[in-house]
Amino acid sequence: MKIIMLGAPGAGKGTQAKMIAEKYKIPHISTGDIFRANIKEGTELGKEAKSYMDKGALVPDELTVKILLDRVAKDDCKNGYVLDGFPRTIPQAEVLEEALNKLGDKVDYAIDVDVPDENIVRRMGGRRACVTCGATYHIEHVPPKQEGICDKCGSELILRDDDKPETVSKRLKVYHEQTQPLIDFYTKKGILKTVDGTVDMMDVFAAITDILG
Ligand code: AP5
Numbered sequence: 001m002k003i004i005m006l007g008a009p010g011a012g013k014g015t016q017a018k019m020i021a022e023k024y025k026i027p028h029i030s031t032g033d034i035f036r037a038n039i040k041e042g043t044e045l046g047k048e049a050k051s052y053m054d055k056g057a058l059v060p061d062e063l064t065v066k067i068l069l070d071r072v073a074k075d076d077c078k079n080g081y082v083l084d085g086f087p088r089t090i091p092q093a094e095v096l097e098e099a100l101n102k103l104g105d106k107v108d109y110a111i112d113v114d115v116p117d118e119n120i121v122r123r124m125g126g127r128r129a130c131v132t133c134g135a136t137y138h139i140e141h142v143p144p145k146q147e148g149i150c151d152k153c154g155s156e157l158i159l160r161d162d163d164k165p166e167t168v169s170k171r172l173k174v175y176h177e178q179t180q181p182l183i184d185f186y187t188k189k190g191i192l193k194t195v196d197g198t199v200d201m202m203d204v205f206a207a208i209t210d211i212l213g
């Protein structure tokens with residue numbers, strides 16, 4: 001099963017993608033997490049990605065597409081995957097479609113986690129992310145057992161550099177301009193499913209599993 005998660009920054013794509021990956025035993029692939037891991041390791045890719053991410057801009061398609069196609073070619077992706085944060089532009093969606101076409105394959109579902117902009121800004125300031133495993137918490141909704149420490153791997157939890165309010169507004173603008181057109185793109189392909197992302201995260205997950213079966 002190949003699934004794409006769509007939705008504004010902070011809509012809960014990562015939260016839901018993790019649960020989907022566990023239930024359906026497929027890898028969770030987040031381009032944002034891949035970039036953050038590279039930033040942490042100080043790689044050239046990380047340095048380049050950071051210069052865009054800190055401004056709330058998208059990393060150029062050329063760079064992002066290569067990373068994604070390398071990742072989905074790995075052995076653990078044979079039975080499918082859930083993509084979180086990719087595609088984010090029409091050209092990215094077209095490259096993915098073409099790569100899958102060549103394998104006689106296709107995306108099965110594009111799930112749009114729908115949350116209005118007003119809710120997003122409130123959510124982001126409370127988010128904390130693990131620097132090592134990418135697990136996500138929220139100081140009110142999903143607090144870690146011990147403040148500042150990841151439940152899963154014991155590493156430090158941070159407020160992402162791009163979660164400052166002014167950067168969040170920029171990311172929302174970029175989302176509406178460059179990513180929202182994908183909703184139309186996948187509607188036309190007949191695979192778009194929309195879920196209400198404003199309800200409790202377990203209820204969002206229940207709506208998703210109803211769709212995926
Ligand atoms: P990325 O890491 O993908 O960030 P994003 O899309 O902005 O999304 P977020 O990770 O911020 O939010 P999310 O939807 O995963 O929400 P989460 O589950 O954490 O990308 C970062 C940057 O990398 C981009 O800006 C860009 O520069 C670059 N990039 C990445 N991919 C790219 C690409 N393909 N092309 C070009 N550039 C790319 O939830 C948010 C918070 O809300 C959490 O605290 C969570 O606990 C809480 N929460 C979740 N669900 C609920 C709920 N139902 N109720 C209450 N709280 C909830």
Ligand code: MG
Pocket residue numbers: 013014015030032084085
């Ligand atoms: Mg995320």
